[in-house]
Amino acid sequence: MINVYVPRDTSSLSMGADEVAIAISKLPTDINIIRNGTWGMTYLEPLVEVETKKGRVAYGPVTVSDVQSLYDSDFLSGGDHVLCQGLTSEIDYLKNQDRLTFARCGLIDPLSISDYLNNGGFEGLSNALKMSGTEIVDDVTTSGLRGRGGAAFPTGIKWNTVKDASGTQKYICCNADEGDSGTFSDRILMECDPFCLIEGMTIAGIAVGATKGYIYLRSEYPLCKEILHEALKIARSEKYLGSDIRGSRKSFDIEVRIGAGSYVCGEETAMLDSLEGKRGMVRAKPPLPAHVGLFGKPTVINNVISLASVPIILAKGGEYYKNFGIGRSRGTIAFQITGNVKRGGLIEKAFGVTLNELVNEYGGGTYTGKPIKTAQVGGPLGAYLSIDDFKLPLDYEAYSEKGLVLGHGGIVVFDETANMLDQAKFAFDFCAIESCGKCTPCRIGSTRGSELLDNLDVEGNMALTQELCELMDTSSLCAMGGMTPIPVKSALKHWPQDFEKS
Amino acid sequence: MIDMDKANEVINRFKDLEGGLLECLHGVQQAFGYVPKETVNVMADAFNLSRAEVHGVISYYHDFKTNPEGRKVVRICQAEACQSMGSRGLTERVKDVLNIDLGDTSADGEYSLEAVYCFGNCALSPNVEIDGKLHARVSSDNFEALLKQGDGA
16 A cells, blocks of 8 residues: 555645546555645645655646656656656755744644644643643743734733733634735645644633634635634544543633635734624724733734744743744744745745745746746735845844835745836725725725826826825724835835836 | 525524624525525524624625625636736636626626635635636636536536
């Protein structure tokens, strides 16, 4: 019996992984097909791996029409083929990463709890169950972990606030509303290692005294929903969730709630309203959600990757995690290299790597082969970077000094054909479509901004655009209106020629 | 007239879920393909809300439809990563092929075309979803073939 891995995540399925799995299963050999997650080398999907004595040998990207020639080349013994990438663990793209949070993605069958346990799973929880809430929070504080959703707020401080808040009912809310274009690290984590998120949320619950968690998942991720439901069921039956977790007398359980296509519901307070079954309107702060959160109760709100980074911190200690990274940006961050790039995918690296390394070395330049014009870093509310800024170290402080944001680690590459007026106008249009409408600068400003850019030949409109950007930046209620000027201003600053009338 | 027994059955499943209106709306939409206006009163009663509040939630979210959709639903990503790989041109092509605009359903009820802001498959742009199946690296040339897949053609 030969073990063959064919991934089952959204990316590989969108490139025909199911069809490839069927074709391989029809080969006249005794084959055991394991549906693993993706390693994040999206450009090679579907990446088929064969278990050999030397290790797992990778072939990709495989289409149904390649299966016969792979068989003829004896790929089932690791034979050579034009699609052969060698041993998976030796592929440069993967080998040179710092895989902490994503260590199991691609390696395991996402729904096999024994795979999870055999690869370090639940070690963090098992340690946490022997610790006090304060000790757990201290360990997370020591690690230097900051919110990976985009705001980069220190996770330990947030947890401490909720731990110290009074109240009999507290909640852990996982923000899985990964709406930024150019990001999919949450999706990969949930599809490929769902127990890791479950473990992280459970540790958070034990630390702050919450017994109930919610995962607010965007509706665009139906496979995540399916996999999470299955994983929750398994975790409950194995006593990793529910009452009396592993005989500890501690209780925690998780429910998945599905969003409905609203970008601004990724903003934490809008997410709370949406979780409560309301319109996703942003709330004014204070009060902080840590004091008055979901259903008015003290609530920890963390992004998927923040929570999924907790198990390794508790397993290996805050000091271990802290040893990765630079300055005040500790640990690793999952970058997602996307858009017009030859080798797109997920790259988990310690902070401090540069865009040049990610886009040119890992990414191999543009997909179209044309010169790079820019990359938008940090999602729709992030800046378009000039090539000069590609040499900056990717860390929170170095970026914010320049008015840039890392956000959720999404990097969208554009070649020279990109028109920056179009991109700036899209920033306003997107804000107009997705604004919750609670504050005027965002609700009205976005539409006025789009109109201004449509009529730049009218004298004074360029100055008005700048003024509007200033206003939205300083007086919007949340990041949606407040940061929409960032992509607009960066486009105006670096590519003024794109805004001149033709 | 819709099947009110079915509507009641679906809504009853969710009415005790704390803050469960969104989940209920997803359930109703799954059962009927859209959220029929006849169900608004029932949901308002079940969740102890006003009809206006229920309407407010339905109209806030892009996902909830108040009319039946086309037999085939095409959703095309309009966000930046797909833009960088030519989604603007692809969208024009798709509109031409289906002969409808974004947000519309064709007069014969055959197609609906919707804008989506990111499927989270941005390393394989541009992305188009047809009847729930996501296709990556879609081009103006292969869109029609993808559209015909699953028709038994």
